[in-house]
Amino acid sequence: MNYKCTLWPSGEVIEVDGERSLFEQLKKAGKKIKSNCGGCASCGDCVIIIKSGELNLNPQPFEETRLLGNVFHITKERLSCQTKVTGDITIDISVHEKNSTPTKKSPLPVSKSSQVLVRKREEIEKAVRINEEKGQEPKPDTWYKHWEKGEGPTGEPDNAPKRLGGNKRVKPFRFADKDEDDSHN
Numbered sequence: 001m002n003y004k005c006t007l008w009p010s011g012e013v014i015e016v017d018g019e020r021s022l023f024e025q026l027k028k029a030g031k032k033i034k035s036n037c038g039g040c041a042s043c044g045d046c047v048i049i050i051k052s053g054e055l056n057l058n059p060q061p062f063e064e065t066r067l068l069g070n071v072f073h074i075t076k077e078r079l080s081c082q083t084k085v086t087g088d089i090t091i092d093i094s095v096h097e098k099n100s101t102p103t104k105k106s107p108l109p110v111s112k113s114s115q116v117l118v119r120k121r122e123e124i125e126k127a128v129r130i131n132e133e134k135g136q137e138p139k140p141d142t143w144y145k146h147w148e149k150g151e152g153p154t155g156e157p158d159n160a161p162k163r164l165g166g167n168k169r170v171k172p173f174r175f176a177d178k179d180e181d182d183s184h185n
Helices: 022-028 062-068 121-135 175-184
Strands: 002-008 013-017 047-052 077-079 089-092
Touching: 013 022, 062 077
Parallel strands: 002 089
Antiparallel strands: 002 013, 047 077, 047 089
16 A cells, blocks of 8 residues: 655655565655665664654564654654555655764754863963962861771761661561461351
8 A cells, every 4th residue: 555755854755565665665765765774674774754644654673763862753763664554644754855964963952152161281381270270279178087987977886886777676577477367266
């Protein structure tokens, strides 16, 4: 069965069938889709973005979930080598255009208006001197060889009783009483 696949941003419509992966069909249609593994779901380069028709796709297989995670509902990203179509869809393949270079996504979005601050050598040396001056004051090290001092980590003597669990005693569970009560009923 053939379905319509609209390619975004060009608006081109191609016919795809539900038996083969989108990766194979896009390659056959002459579209450049990046892939290092050839469609084995081990590289994650053939990512496409689903613009519409996400219900007309097969569920994510384990291999795809392992690479992209289970956040499709947020990112709308799928691996084209693992995606089969069951209805009309619109996909974004602008990542795979000829002029784009393969880049990894940065974990934090960086705005284009942010500037890179370049510090001069003198400023760096001055900051290092200030930090060294601050660091010359000896700090009391209470943890160093604390076992030889005869103190615990809180400063109390080692022979002080430990305060664990609020000093509550465990109540014993009586199995015999329960069995006797059950036998009388």
